Amino acid sequence: MTVSAVPSEASSASAAPRGGGVRRSLLRRVAPYLQAGPLALTLLVFLLIPILTIVAVSFWDYDSIRIYPDFVLTNYEELLTSPVTWKTYLNTVKFAALTWVITLLIGFTVAYFLAFHVQSTTWQMVLFLVCTIPFWTSNIIRMISWIPFLGRNGLLNSGLISAGLIDQPLEFLLFSDFAVVLAFVHLYALFMVVPIFNSMMRIDRALVEAARDGGASAAQVVWNVILPLAKPGIAIGSIFVVTLVMGDFITVRLMSGGQSASIGLMIANEISLLQYPAAAANAVVLLAVVLIMVVAMLRIVDIRKEL
């Protein structure tokens, strides 16, 4: 569409009629820009400008009612010198790390099973679709449904008590870090499964056979052949999981009973109290931290090369 529309535009725009060769070379030079144009424009309007606004607001001053355009560093000072911030970042990173490790183990195992154990393509697709079933209901509903299950008088506790396994309900099941990580794993495991499965499907089966012929055990095949070749998928999945967990606020609030903090929650609190500049400063710091983490991951795995 764009390409076909361009010649007529170009010809009408150019005052003096030129030879077809010149027009063609002009088109050739402009076409990539036109193709990249819509995305660039979208990113500019919906990503870059908002982020720049946030950065600008993070230097503004505020009181309990209004914000004042200004250039002050108090927002960053208050943020970075507060022990709460450090504790909260530590806590958020802890959630991210735990969730990452567990979803990676689950994601890798499930993807491996789908890609290498299930032989027929039909069954692979059927089982893959089964994995997506939980996503047919909303995020929040899947999360909230854990609450009556894990509660003090919930299904699990009453089941365990009536089975005679415990006398007292297990308190740590709900409103605890355990519950938060459990919900995260439940919500985000598929983000790990899909990219790993995808990259495993691209692995040439001949390589696995060659490794077996060369005398490698099953574990050695996984460790030395499949794992390195599945790296891009792992990296993409990790980026999904880590960024989602770092930015989350509702899971942490609901599953910890409001007793645990996360960066997202901190920002949400500040926004609800009209402390926009403080929230903006926090968001800028969070963005920087997440970007650093993503860059670090991309350092380990060069996705472009592997794809």
Place this chain on the structure above:
Amino acid sequence: MTETRTGSPLSAGTTTGVSRRTLLKGTAAAAGVAIGSGAITGFPTIWAQNIKNVTLRQFGTGVSNLNAVADKVKEDLGFTLQMTALDSDAVAQRAVTQPKSYDIADIEYWICKKVFPAGVMQPMDVSKIKNFDKIVPIFVNGKLTPESAVAQGTAPHTVGFVEGKDSIKFAKSATQWMTLIPTIYNADTLGIRPDLVGRPISSWKDLLDPAFKGKASILNIPSIGIMDAAMVCEAMGEVKYGDKGNMTKEEIDKTLKIMTDAKKAGQFRAFWKTFDESVNLMSSGEVIIQSMWSPAVAAVRAKGIQCVYQPLKEGYRAWGGGLGIAKHLSGLELEAAYEYINWYLSGWVGAYLNRQGYYSAVLDTAKEHMSPDEWAFWMEGQPAKTDILSPEGKVMEKAGAVRDGGSFQDRMGRVACWNAVMDEDRYMVRKWNEFVAA
């Protein structure tokens, strides 16, 4: 040039003609408004035809932004009222940052202290409020009866009036310009599960009793939660406050130190932020004692689970809300807003709110819309002679039941403090967040 010159006398003539006609029309309309405003309430006014096209957008907290009210407005007044219910924080946020997005703000008084000085609302002329004289005096001078003491915190009367028509400065005593028309208020205390606490509860300090370790909760809205915390610390005798509603930094530190220590010792099961969270915590038995709102207690009881809104010897923490008019409202819409506010105080809504366990601003008119038995139960603290029904017609209390805390006088007369915004608000919020993250 020439064209314009020749044209001008002619066009001038036409303009005068038109303007004279517009002027005449305008005068008639103005006269209509003037006549109408004298007789706003209840009667079909001159603009009754076009008032049907008016839509007023109201937003506020879930407690009073009820669809039943919007339906009744359509029925009684003819215009459309759009309701949006949000939580307290979102209300404050929207009131200040998106003043064009609403016509009527149903906000709480402590939020009013933040919102009104932002200049997004217009004061109301009390001479246009028909039942102004009958409004419960708490909202005018802070005293329920002439003898009663003025409670601490952001008491409604301190932010109820401004100095003039365009002022954003709160007046020390009643003036002709009111910020909010009080609509709904109540006295809050702790909710308990009598079947699980196993002993009588009589003081705010019971919230931190180690006997209830891991089974207590407090609400995580800083401006309200800090007041509950202050009631607890004062009852424990650990902190003495000059004014709980306007603490010094030192008082804030002391209060939150006690709460943080309790949190670290595992006293709390969870913190709640929304109405339904508090209901779920209580009805599931995760929590057996917590700061709570009275309709939440009613909601737990409606599930057949015992729950008591326990009166405590230190008194109540009260809150109140009211209707304010957005700055941009004028003309027909403004008149409709006044008409709506007058209707609000004329009894139907009052009875509706009273039947939910809240209190209405004008008691006399609400009384006319309630049965004598309902009035005796809700307002006088007497045992119910017949089953008490909710506004939707569901049985709330069986005959013989008595309201927690007794009569209106007993409850509102024992308010120790109001939800507040402090001078050290920013510091308090920071410290509160530290407590939550601890």
